[in-house]
Amino acid sequence: MKRNSLIPVRAGSGLLVTLIVAAMAFLACFAMAGALGATKLAGAWTDGLSGAATVRIGAEETAPEEHLDIVLDILKSTDGVIDAEPLTEEEVAALLEPWFGATPELSDLPAPVIVAVTIDPLNEPDTAIVQARLDGAAAGAVYDDHGEWRGRAASAARAVRSVAIGAMLVCAIAIAAVVVLSVHSGLSAQHANIATLRLAGAEDRFVSGLYQVRYFWLGLCGGLLGCGLALAAMYGFNAMSTVSRALPALQPPSYWWVMFAGIIVFVIMLCMVSAGLTVSGKLRRGA
Amino acid sequence: MIQFENVGFRYGNGPDVLQGLNFEIPEGEFTFITGSSGAGKSSLLRLLYLDSLPTAGRISLFERDLATLTRDEVAWFRRRIGVVFQDFRLLDHLTAAENVALPLRVSGAREAEYRDNVAEMLHWVGLGEQMNVHPPQLSGGEKQRVAIARAVVASPDIILADEPTGSVDPEMAERIMQLLMEMNRLGKTVVLATHDIDMVSRTGKSRLNLKAGTLTASGDAA
Ligand SMILES: Nc1ncnc2c1ncn2[C@@H]1O[C@H](COP(=O)(O)OP(=O)(O)OP(=O)(O)O)[C@@H](O)[C@H]1O
Ligand SMILES: [Mg+2]
Numbered sequence: 432m433k434r435n436s437l438i439p440v441r442a443g444s445g446l447l448v449t450l451i452v453a454a455m456a457f458l459a460c461f462a463m464a465g466a467l468g469a470t471k472l473a474g475a476w477t478d479g480l481s482g483a484a485t486v487r488i489g490a491e492e493t494a495p496e497e498h499l500d501i502v503l504d505i506l507k508s509t510d511g512v513i514d515a516e517p518l519t520e521e522e523v524a525a526l527l528e529p530w531f532g533a534t535p536e537l538s539d540l541p542a543p544v545i546v547a548v549t550i551d552p553l554n555e556p557d558t559a560i561v562q563a564r565l566d567g568a569a570a571g572a573v574y575d576d577h578g579e580w581r582g583r584a585a586s587a588a589r590a591v592r593s594v595a596i597g598a599m600l601v602c603a604i605a606i607a608a609v610v611v612l613s614v615h616s617g618l619s620a621q622h623a624n625i626a627t628l629r630l631a632g633a634e635d636r637f638v639s640g641l642y643q644v645r646y647f648w649l650g651l652c653g654g655l656l657g658c659g660l661a662l663a664a665m666y667g668f669n670a671m672s673t674v675s676r677a678l679p680a681l682q683p684p685s686y687w688w689v690m691f692a693g694i695i696v697f698v699i700m701l702c703m704v705s706a707g708l709t710v711s712g713k714l715r716r717g718a
Numbered sequence: 719m720i721q722f723e724n725v726g727f728r729y730g731n732g733p734d735v736l737q738g739l740n741f742e743i744p745e746g747e748f749t750f751i752t753g754s755s756g757a758g759k760s761s762l763l764r765l766l767y768l769d770s771l772p773t774a775g776r777i778s779l780f781e782r783d784l785a786t787l788t789r790d791e792v793a794w795f796r797r798r799i800g801v802v803f804q805d806f807r808l809l810d811h812l813t814a815a816e817n818v819a820l821p822l823r824v825s826g827a828r829e830a831e832y833r834d835n836v837a838e839m840l841h842w843v844g845l846g847e848q849m850n851v852h853p854p855q856l857s858g859g860e861k862q863r864v865a866i867a868r869a870v871v872a873s874p875d876i877i878l879a880d881e882p883t884g885s886v887d888p889e890m891a892e893r894i895m896q897l898l899m900e901m902n903r904l905g906k907t908v909v910l911a912t913h914d915i916d917m918v919s920r921t922g923k924s925r926l927n928l929k930a931g932t933l934t935a936s937g938d939a940a
Binding site: 628631 | 767769789790793794796797801807809811812813816820821823824825826868
């Protein structure tokens with residue numbers, strides 16, 4: 432015995448939904464890649480800084496050299512500090528060069544004393560405590576662990592991530608909306624057939640199950656198509672060395688496959704749930 | 719089993735199509751509903767297969783007031799009722815066999831469980847050769863036979879048939895009547911709407927006669 436679907440398949444209607452779902456899945460993949468990339472990029476920036484801090488002893492201090500010993504003592508006795516070494520004059524000169532040009536006579540300038548501090552990134556000393564101890568010793572020294580800059584990088588990453596999550600939400604809403612619309616028009620077109628199914632004893636959940644099965648397939652096809660194209664596009668970008676060298680954080684890591692599978696599963700569930708709820712809602716209202 | 723108390727019915731804001739119906743059909747009974755065209759036979763059956771609720775009075779079926787059923791209960795009740803619709807109501811995109819299998823399929827049965835049963839029913843109504851034909855390619859009488867096979871295939875407790883012999887030749891009509899009588903002998907309650915007074919008198923079963931929506935004679939065929 433042949434076994435046709437109880438709801439006739441209307442030519443073309445499924446294709447349109449599949450294409451829209453695919454487009455939205457495609458965009459969602461890029462949004463997710465953007466969110467991950469931003470997080471990773473911010474991580475890369477801040478990680479490079481998190482093992483290092485500096486202490487600057489102001490040039491205006493009367494005897495910076497004396498203060499230096501006090502500062503080094505304080506730093507070396509601080510938990511989480513691995514090493515503290517003053518920069519040589521040449522190193523300071525190299526740092527200042529971009530601003531002042533090559534200044535052979537550095538000692539003529541009131542140059543600050545800079546101490547490079549190596550800290551344990553897993554056990555960073557508390558900035559406020561270190562600064563308080565330095566202040567207590569009246570060393571006139573300023574401790575800088577780049578916290579402010581790292582904070583700004585992190586909040587920029589958070590902003591990009593929120594935008595990306597917002598974009599994914601918009602994609603999800605668009606998918607749900609197109610499924611709801613298409614199920615609505617399908618139910619209207621199949622009104623008589625569905626009435627016959629109901630008269631034959633079909634429960635509402637049986638009818639919504641029929642639509643869920645159909646939208647499972649549409650979601651699967653759309654999701655595979657959209658995510659497949661997105662993945663291909665991303666590997667394609669990456670093959671262009673200009674992109675991969677400029678933004679190494681956007682290189683597709685191996686777990687992207689898992690993410691993309693996640694997006695496909697989510698798209699399928701979204702299609703099925705939207706279809707099921709639309710059908711049961713409409714049947715209950717007497718369609 | 720089937721109980722009507724002062725039942726009235728109208729479509730939307732239209733005139734009363736049925737009024738003041740009081741009767742009872744015991745379990746296992748074979749009952750004809752007769753009356754001229756437009757008298758309300760199909761409307762009465764529509765109330766019995768729970769397509770509409772009465773606009774007045776009360777109907778109880780299987781000891782339940784139909785007005786109190788939930789949607790799922792309505793579905794379960796319908797599985798215990800096989801209906802031959804006057805306009806057949808076959809699904810055109812399904813084959814004859816799939817149409818017959820419909821009540822089994824919607825109640826969750828698997829194809830392996832009902833395949834033989836469906837084939838046997840179709841052979842019985844003389845459509846063994848047309849199992850895989852779609853309704854638009856069937857004649858009126860063939861469609862009617864598919865509808866009959868579908869109504870009885872799930873062995874329902876109640877069989878409602880609206881002019882089930884209206885489109886077939888006398889020989890097939892006789893076969894269909896024999897089938898329904900046989901189902902009745904097996905304990906099914908059968909309610910059959912027809913114009914055909916001769917058929918009623920031949921069988922000697924009880925009948926309800928409708929005239930403009932009211933009951934005029936009840937009891938054994940005259
Ligand atoms: N869907 C409907 N909407 C409005 N009025 C209807 C509808 N169906 C039937 N009627 C009206 O209800 C009345 C009874 O119709 P019904 O179909 O019950 O008669 P019937 O006895 O089955 O007739 P027939 O022997 O021709 O099938 C008629 O006057 C008809 O016009
Ligand atoms: Mg009728």
